Amino acid sequence: MTLVKFMCGVVGVPRRAFSVEVDPNDFVYELKKAINEKQKFPCPASRLKLFLAKKLDAKWMTEKDVEDGVGVSAHLKKLEEQSRLRTVGLSAANVLQEATNDRIREGLREVHVLVRLPA
Numbered sequence: 001m002t003l004v005k006f007m008c009g010v011v012g013v014p015r016r017a018f019s020v021e022v023d024p025n026d027f028v029y030e031l032k033k034a035i036n037e038k039q040k041f042p043c044p045a046s047r048l049k050l051f052l053a054k055k056l057d058a059k060w061m062t063e064k065d066v067e068d069g070v071g072v073s074a075h076l077k078k079l080e081e082q083s084r085l086r087t088v089g090l091s092a093a094n095v096l097q098e099a100t101n102d103r104i105r106e107g108l109r110e111v112h113v114l115v116r117l118p119a
Contacts, residue, residue, distance in 0.1 A: 001025075004092045007109060008035060009053065009066030011116040017063045017109070024086040028079045031090075035115055049116040050079040052089050060095075060110035076114065 003021040020034045028050060036045035053061040056075050079088055095112050 002092065004095060006090060006095060006112045008113040008115055009061070009111045011114050014067050017066045017111050022085065024091040026085055027081065028083050028085065028088065029081040031085060031113070032081070041117060043118050047118040051076040051114040051116065052079060053111045053114045060112060062108045063111060064108060066111050
């Protein structure tokens with residue numbers, strides 16, 4: 001089992017992105033559980049909605065985008081619980097881009113998953 005680190009941000013919450021490590025062969029539901037365990041959201045993992053954090057130009061969102069407070073728009077792909085991560089664009093080949101210290105300082109590290117909390 002090879003774990004991959006995914007950077008995540010919360011919709012409508014301007015704060016630093018956070019990372020979770022999961023196997024890309026896992027299902028989206030398992031990513032939800034890992035996110036919920038790390039962030040300790042006040043709701044069950046099943047109520048989280050996850051989206052692939054790709055912009056219209058097919059580039060990943062950045063930590064700066066998350067810190068500025070992102071919303072969910074129609075172009076974002078909702079991740080279905082029964083899908084395997086590697087089949088929805090969340091595999092090592094899709095997300096592994098090493099960020100330099102300068103990119104990290106400037107908030108330009110990639111964000112791969114957006115989390116929307118229940119209303």
